[in-house]
Amino acid sequence: MKGRDQIAERLSAAGYIADGELATAISLMQLLRRPLLLEGEAGVGKTEVAKALASLHETELIRLQCYEGLDQSAALYEWNYQRQLLSIQAHRGDDADDIEHLIFSERYLLERPLLAAIRRDKSPVLLIDEVDRADEEFEAFLLELLSDFQVSIPELGTIKATSIPHVVLTSNGTRELSDALRRRCLYHYVAYPEVDREARIIVARVAGAGASLALQIARLVNAIRKEDLRKVPGVAETLDWAAALVGLDVRDLHDAPETVHETLTCLLKTHEDKAKFRPEVTARLLGKVA
Amino acid sequence: MSCCGAPHDLDEIDQVSGLIARKLAAFLRTLRDSAFAIGLRESQDAAALIAAGYAEKPALLRSAFKHLFSARKTDWDKFDGIFDAFWLHTRVRSRSLTTGSAKAADNPSLKTLRDISQQAGSQPTTDQIPSTDDAADDRSGEGRNEGASRADNLSDTDFRTMAEPQQVEQAHAIAARLAKAMRARLTRRDLARRRGYRLDLRRTIHANISHGGVPIRLVKRRRKPKPLRLVVLLDASGSMSMYTGVFLRFIHGVLDEFREAEAFLFHTRLAHVSDAMKDKDAARALDRLSMLAQGAGGGTKIGESLQTFNRWHASRVIHSRTCVMIVSDGYETGDAALLGREMAQLARRCRRIVWLNPMMGWEGYAPEAAGIKAALPHVDLYAPAHTLNALAALEPYLAKL
Numbered sequence: 105m106k107g108r109d110q111i112a113e114r115l116s117a118a119g120y121i122a123d124g125e126l127a128t129a130i131s132l133m134q135l136l137r138r139p140l141l142l143e144g145e146a147g148v149g150k151t152e153v154a155k156a157l158a159s160l161h162e163t164e165l166i167r168l169q170c171y172e173g174l175d176q177s178a179a180l181y182e183w184n185y186q187r188q189l190l191s192i193q194a195h196r197g198d199d200a201d202d203i204e205h206l207i208f209s210e211r212y213l214l215e216r217p218l219l220a221a222i223r224r225d226k227s228p229v230l231l232i233d234e235v236d237r238a239d240e241e242f243e244a245f246l247l248e249l250l251s252d253f254q255v256s257i258p259e260l261g262t263i264k265a266t267s268i269p270h271v272v273l274t275s276n277g278t279r280e281l282s283d284a285l286r287r288r289c290l291y292h293y294v295a296y297p298e299v300d301r302e303a304r305i306i307v308a309r310v311a312g313a314g315a316s317l318a319l320q321i322a323r324l325v326n327a328i329r330k331e332d333l334r335k336v337p338g339v340a341e342t343l344d345w346a347a348a349l350v351g352l353d354v355r356d357l358h359d360a361p362e363t364v365h366e367t368l369t370c371l372l373k374t375h376e377d378k379a380k381f382r383p384e385v386t387a388r389l390l391g392k393v394a
Numbered sequence: 395m396s397c398c399g400a401p402h403d404l405d406e407i408d409q410v411s412g413l414i415a416r417k418l419a420a421f422l423r424t425l426r427d428s429a430f431a432i433g434l435r436e437s438q439d440a441a442a443l444i445a446a447g448y449a450e451k452p453a454l455l456r457s458a459f460k461h462l463f464s465a466r467k468t469d470w471d472k473f474d475g476i477f478d479a480f481w482l483h484t485r486v487r488s489r490s491l492t493t494g495s496a497k498a499a500d501n502p503s504l505k506t507l508r509d510i511s512q513q514a515g516s517q518p519t520t521d522q523i524p525s526t527d528d529a530a531d532d533r534s535g536e537g538r539n540e541g542a543s544r545a546d547n548l549s550d551t552d553f554r555t556m557a558e559p560q561q562v563e564q565a566h567a568i569a570a571r572l573a574k575a576m577r578a579r580l581t582r583r584d585l586a587r588r589r590g591y592r593l594d595l596r597r598t599i600h601a602n603i604s605h606g607g608v609p610i611r612l613v614k615r616r617r618k619p620k621p622l623r624l625v626v627l628l629d630a631s632g633s634m635s636m637y638t639g640v641f642l643r644f645i646h647g648v649l650d651e652f653r654e655a656e657a658f659l660f661h662t663r664l665a666h667v668s669d670a671m672k673d674k675d676a677a678r679a680l681d682r683l684s685m686l687a688q689g690a691g692g693g694t695k696i697g698e699s700l701q702t703f704n705r706w707h708a709s710r711v712i713h714s715r716t717c718v719m720i721v722s723d724g725y726e727t728g729d730a731a732l733l734g735r736e737m738a739q740l741a742r743r744c745r746r747i748v749w750l751n752p753m754m755g756w757e758g759y760a761p762e763a764a765g766i767k768a769a770l771p772h773v774d775l776y777a778p779a780h781t782l783n784a785l786a787a788l789e790p791y792l793a794k795l
Contacts, residue, residue: 108454128457135446136439136462143467177596185595277710286465287431293470334739 107131111160120149120156121297121304129292130157139250139271141286144294147338149305150274153294154231157270164228166269168217170238176245181257182214208259218246222253222265230269236279247285297339299326305339310346320357321346323393324364328371331380331389337371345370361390414444421480428476430463452482568786569647573624622715623654627703629722631661631694637752637780641721642683644785646671656711659683660699666707694725696765697732704739717746717792721779723753726765734768741772748792750785754778 112127133140142150158165168179188207195203215223221230235243249255253265273289275281297305302322306313313321325342337345348367354360365386372378418440422432439462443449448458456477464470597613605611626645630638645657649671659665670682712718718740726733741747749769754777770776775792779785 125457125460128454129461132443132458132461136442138439140461183596185599189599279713280710283431283465287433287436289465290461291464291466291470292461293464293467 107134114160115156116308118156118159119308120152121301121308122153122156123295123297123301126153126292126294129290130160132290133270136290137268139273139289141281141289141291142272142274142294143277143291145296145336145338146276147340148294148296149339150294151231151233154229154272154274157272158229161227161229161270163226163270164224165231166217166221166228167231167233169233170235170242172237172239174238174242178216179242180216180218180249180255182216183208183259184212184214188212210260213257213260218249219255219263221269221271222255222267223263224267224269227267228269230271232271232273234276234278235273235285236275236277236281240282243282243285247282247288250288296329296336299323302326302339302342306343306346309343310350312350313346314355317349317355317357318346320393321349324357324389325371327389327392331385333372333377333380334374335372335377337373341371341373357390357393361387364390414449415441418444424476424480425463428472430469431465432463436462455481565643566647566650568789569644570651571786572789572792573648573651573653621653622717623656623711623713624648624652625656625658625711625716625718627658627660627664627699627718627720627722629661629694629696629720630659631722631725633694633723633725634721634752637721640781642671656707658703658707660694660696660703662693662695662698664699664702664707693727694722694765695728696722696724696726696769697728697730697734697736700733700736700740704736704743708740708743712744716744717748718744719748719750720773721750721752723751724749724763724766724769726763726768730764730768733765734772737769737772746775747773748775748777749773750777750779750788752778752780 108127108131111130112122112124115122115127115130129140132138140153142153144150154167155165191207191212192203195206217230221228232246235246238246250271253268254262256262273285296302299319299322302325303315303318306318306321307315310318321342325337325345329336345367348370349357349363352360352363352367354363357364361383365381365383368381368386369378372381419437422437422440426432440459443455443458443462449455456474459477460470460473464473592615594613594615598609598611601611601613602609626641626648628638628641628645645667648655649657649668656666656668657671659667667683737747749766751766777788777791779788
């Protein structure tokens with residue numbers, strides 16, 4: 105498939121270094137018009153996929169962050185009640201039908217992400233982030249929207265999609281998603297990147313990081329991930345750390361073992377992990393990286 | 395659902411030859427037998443993929459199918475093995491398998507199982523348990539031995555008695571009472587609330603239509619009550635064998651009566667048994683359980699089991715309204731310090747931990763085992779429970795928790 109290689113190229117131009125399979129997934133999204141469900145550990149770059157996708161299609165990214173208790177009025181639409189009430193006061197004495205017609209018109213409708221995503225001229229990328237945090241009822245509603253791409257607003261009628269968005273869902277596994285939603289979607293598991301790819305990500309994302317330093321960092325992070333940790337560092341942490349090292353003018357990890365040890369706070373986010381990583385441990389891992 | 399594969403596909407795609415279509419249908423059947431959820435839409439999309447040129451290279455087709463057919467991580471992990479065994483066998487597999495897969499229609503489940511066991515010998519049995527009877531007959535020598543030893547363990551730990559109708563009924567009744575008592579409890583958040591939540595404008599306006607839209611009666615947003623979830627971790631080691639049957643019955647009731655419940659079994663390792671126990675077919679449920687419970691009746695590594703739980707299951711299974719119930723005698727054969735650490739970790743995640751200890755019913759028992767000593771500081775309720783009746787007597791305490 106020619107399209108697939110192009111996608112990988114354009115993703116990397118957008119600053120996202122994808123593994124080969126993700127490019128397949130994105131080409132499938134276009135071909136089959138299905139949403140893409142991304143699962144993986146926190147901090148492996150699931151959300152970044154959607155951002156890269158938006159820049160690949162040169163389109164807008166609309167993001168819906170899910171949380172417990174998210175409901176239709178925060179996700180889909182809401183009437184602007186204050187304006188409606190004011191308007192009723194202002195038109196006091198007019199015909200009741202006219203007022204009703206007026207206040208339930210588009211002018212008084214507040215667009216929320218889901219409605220916004222289907223009313224654009226150009227298909228946007230719709231990112232439904234951490235869908236597992238939303239309630240099950242919301243998931244069912246989402247499923248309906250994703251298959252019909254139309255919304256019915258009782259006071260206004262049915263709004264059909266003018267554009268079918270490219271939908272990306274992410275999940276961290278705090279709750280098991282329903283089988284129905286899973287079946288609707290293409291599935292992609294985002295794993296921690298292998299050393300080479302992580303090094304390329306560092307070079308692409310951190311200004312001033314040389315190829316050899318990036319490779320060293322990627323190797324060390326890879327070794328750290330193999331240790332028994334409470335919280336395994338993700339790609340985001342790696343990038344923070346690389347930026348810190350570059351900022352401190354470290355060119356080679358072996359030249360500055362103390363700086364390396366001190367800046368490990370960028371990677372280790374719990375007290376236990378930090379306590380476990382004594383200078384000897386850092387030195388041992390550094391030795392392996394060489 | 396399993397019968398919708400071939401004929402529809404044949405109609406859908408005239409670009410591809412009938413041979414590929416038939417082969418594809420057989421592949422879909424293989425996947426379904428491996429517990430992939432594949433319906434008509436997926437079949438059509440698969441055909442569309444082939445028509446769109448994704449079949450040029452095996453690796454590309456594999457990657458495309460993997461995205462299309464997988465629905466969760468376990469699917470994702472085992473897909474490559476199944477795909478390679480089915481499509482690439484001419485190069486990497488023996489001829490006997492080739493003929494087997496071409497006639498997959500006869501008994502696909504057998505074939506799938508064999509493929510997987512050859513392809514990925516390390517595949518953990520917890521992930522998929524196809525009908526065991528077929529499997530045991532046709533497995534290689536090693537598999538058969540394992541099966542036999544499992545069966546022995548099973549009769550020792552007396553899981554079978556849980557099928558007695560009277561006791562099942564009693565267990566369900568107790569679980570139902572417990573579910574009711576624990577459900578009604580208010581959370582601290584509800585008690586601490588004074589001024590209520592944000593104003594719900596939509597409902598406020600609706601409620602005040604009769605006043606001409608002047609908001610006299612205000613409606614506030616309410617939190618939706620979240621049902622309590624009970625997670626039971628049952629020790630199925632040798633020292634507990636007298637009680638395993640009783641508590642399995644209870645767990646069965648819990649899974650039925652609580653709106654949200656999960657069950658785990660542990661001895662030297664941890665197994666997630668909710669799905670197996672929810673099986674409508676009682677006999678099959680027992681079969682699946684016995685597969686999962688391999689090694690039951692031996693020593694106990696509570697600490698390691700909890701570590702597995704904390705690392706792989708806790709984030710999914712535990713939410714803000716979860717009560718974890720550990721049923722064990724606390725005789726840890728592993729590292730007691732590890733148990734202490736993992737209990738602390740668990741206690742940080744969930745505020746309610748109940749430890750039921752059957753041994754406590756014995757006269758003169760004191761919690762002196764190293765394991766229980768390490769765990770007790772993190773437990774909210776530590777109580778005896780050795781029969782269903784003792785469990786029922788706990789109801790008021792559990793309700794208060």
